[in-house]
Structure formats: C-alpha cells, structure tokens
Amino acid sequence: MRYKISKYILTFLCLFIGIGAIYGSICMLLDPTGKLLQMDSMLPYFQVLPLSKYLFQDYTFSGIALLIVNGITNFIAVYFLVKNEERGIKLGMIFGITLMLWICIQFVIFPFNFLSTIFFIFGLLQLIMGYATYVFYQQIHFEFSENDYPDIDKDSNCLVVYFSRMGYTKKIAYQKASELKADIVEIKTKERTANTVGFWWCGRFGMHHWPMPIDSLNKNIKEYSKIIIVSPIWVFSIAAPIREFCIRYQDDIKCVEYILTHHMKSDFINVANEMDQLLNIKRKKLTSICIRLGKVKSKHLFE
Numbered sequence: 001m002r003y004k005i006s007k008y009i010l011t012f013l014c015l016f017i018g019i020g021a022i023y024g025s026i027c028m029l030l031d032p033t034g035k036l037l038q039m040d041s042m043l044p045y046f047q048v049l050p051l052s053k054y055l056f057q058d059y060t061f062s063g064i065a066l067l068i069v070n071g072i073t074n075f076i077a078v079y080f081l082v083k084n085e086e087r088g089i090k091l092g093m094i095f096g097i098t099l100m101l102w103i104c105i106q107f108v109i110f111p112f113n114f115l116s117t118i119f120f121i122f123g124l125l126q127l128i129m130g131y132a133t134y135v136f137y138q139q140i141h142f143e144f145s146e147n148d149y150p151d152i153d154k155d156s157n158c159l160v161v162y163f164s165r166m167g168y169t170k171k172i173a174y175q176k177a178s179e180l181k182a183d184i185v186e187i188k189t190k191e192r193t194a195n196t197v198g199f200w201w202c203g204r205f206g207m208h209h210w211p212m213p214i215d216s217l218n219k220n221i222k223e224y225s226k227i228i229i230v231s232p233i234w235v236f237s238i239a240a241p242i243r244e245f246c247i248r249y250q251d252d253i254k255c256v257e258y259i260l261t262h263h264m265k266s267d268f269i270n271v272a273n274e275m276d277q278l279l280n281i282k283r284k285k286l287t288s289i290c291i292r293l294g295k296v297k298s299k300h301l302f303e
C-alpha cells in the first residue's frame with residue numbers, strides 16, 4: 001500500500017515537473033525573446049554564464065536545455081513508473097537531483113524569487129519520494145521461502161530463536177538453522193509491528209528499552225544444550241521482543257550465541273554485552289550482520 005502511494009506521488013511529481021518544463025520550453029522556442037513568459041527582463045542575468053555571447057542572447061538554448069534536462073527526462077521516468085519498472089524509480093530520484101542543480105544555477109544568477117524556490121522544493125520532494133519508493137519497492141520484492149530450507153528441525157540439541165518484522169532476520173535465522181540442522185522458533189508478539197505504524201511503535205519500545213510482551217513459545221528452551229538468538233537491532237539496542245525473551249528465559253539457557261542484524265555498519269558489541277547481562281551468561285559467539293534492504297552488506301564474527 002505505502003509503495004503504491006509513494007509511487008503515485010513520485011509519478012505525479014515527475015509528470016508535473018515534466019509538463020511544466022515542456023510548456024516553458026515551447027514558450028521559449030516560440031518566442032525566444034522571452035516576452036511570452038514575461039522573462040525578457042531576466043535575460044541580462046544570464047550574461048554571467050560561460051559562453052553567454054553565443055548561448056544566452058535569447059531563450060533558444062535555454063528552451064532546448066529545459067526540454068531535455070527537465071522535460072523529456074521526466075516523461076521517460078513516468079513511462080517506466082507506469083510500467084512498474086525499478087528504473088523508473090531510480091530515474092525519478094535522479095531527475096529530482098537534476099532539477100535541484102538546475103535551480104541552484106538560478107539561485108546564483110537571479111535575485112531571490114518565489115518560482116525558483118518552489119521548484120527547488122519540488123526537486124527535493126521528488127528525490128525524497130524517489131528514495132522512499134525505492135525502499136518500499138525493495139521491501140516488497142524481498143524473497144524468502146521456508147521451503148528453501150528443508151534441513152531444519154533435525155538436531156534437537158540446538159535451537160535458533162528469532163524475531164523478525166520484515167523477514168530479513170528470519171532469512172538469516174533459517175540459513176543458520178539449516179546450516180546446523182537445528183530446530184527453529186519464531187518469537188511472536190500481539191503488539192503492532194507491521195507497516196509504518198508498526199515501525200514507529202517498535203521504535204517507541206526501542207527508545208525506552210522496554211521489553212515487548214511475547215506469545216508463549218511452542219518449544220521447551222530448557223531441553224536444548226545450545227540456543228542461538230537472532231535479533232534485529234532497534235534504536236541501537238536489543239529488539240524489544242528479544243529483550244522480553246532474554247528476561248523470561250534467563251534461567252533456562254546453558255549456552256548461547258547471538259546473531260545481530262542491523263542497517264548501520266556497526267558491530268553492536270555493546271548490545272551483545274547487554275544480552276549477556278540479561279541472560280546472566282557469557283555468549284560463546286557473536287555474529288554481527290549489516291543488512292540493507294534485504295541484502296547482506298557485511299558480516300563480522302566474534303568468538
């Protein structure tokens with residue numbers, strides 16, 4: 001849903017900017033003196049630009065440049081956005097930057113004016129919406145299937161415990177369980193964790209270092225000789241459902257390893273230390289994995 005909304009807004013912005021640029025360029029080409037657009041009085045400001053003697057004696061070159069840089073380009077982005085292709089989103093983002101650069105030249109050569117400022121804001125909005133749409137696109141195209149991991153639940157000595165909102169941590173947990181043929185269990189909560197509202201709700205728990213109530217597990221933690229906890233980082237700390245798990249099962253775990261997933265390129269050793277404190281046990285291993293939009297960027301192992 002949020003992908004669709006942000007894509008519609010991005011498409012509207014590209015269309016709006018593209019139509020405006022084509023209208024402006026046609027007017028400049030029809031009347032290169034600039035009178036049609038009431039811009040003839042602005043022509044002297046262009047004379048500070050390089051090659052102004054050849055390019056800026058009238059609006060012919062400006063019209064062609066506007067048509068290419070902000071007109072046709074935005075229509076190309078709209079075409080790919082309508083076709084639901086990823087490159088449409090990237091182009092939308094890029095053309096937001098080009099519009100801002102274009103306006104920056106105007107900021108330097110023209111006196112302060114409302115139109116340049118408003119179009120700079122449009123360019124910025126286009127960039128922001130392009131980035132948001134790109135993030136949501138990657139999120140909905142993230143692929144994971146439990147069926148790809150047939151080797152899990154075959155060694156009842158080791159249990160992989162995980163919590164995951166978007167599925168990134170889930171994939172890492174399944175990979176680990178499959179590698180060790182270990183049992184696996186997901187921590188679930190009745191709190192809101194999905195979508196944008198869920199993100200902010202989780203952030204609230206993370207900020208306050210609150211544990212989040214979790215459903216009871218269908219595995220007996222005490223039966224396992226080793227527990228591997230796979231947790232995302234929330235607000236530089238332990239994800240709230242995992243914090244609750246550590247508090248609830250602190251007396252039941254004999255041997256523990258952690259896998260921490262996060263967006264930032266930090267190892268979060270302090271978070272592993274905090275988990276040790278909560279569980280009252282020293283970890284055997286810590287793997288710190290930086291994941292961005294579902295793709296593993298770096299992995300560090302601490303034994």
Ligand SMILES: Cc1cc2nc3c(=O)[nH]c(=O)nc-3n(C[C@H](O)[C@H](O)[C@H](O)COP(=O)(O)O)c2cc1C
Nearest residue numbers: 164165166168169203232233234235236262263264
């Ligand atoms: C509420 C919230 C706060 C987050 N805070 C951080 C953070 O401080 N540092 C970081 O690197 N990643 C942070 N992240 C990103 C997650 O740790 C990262 O995307 C993780 O891979 C998510 O795994 P999941 O999608 O399986 O839940 C945060 C995510 C959420 C939802």
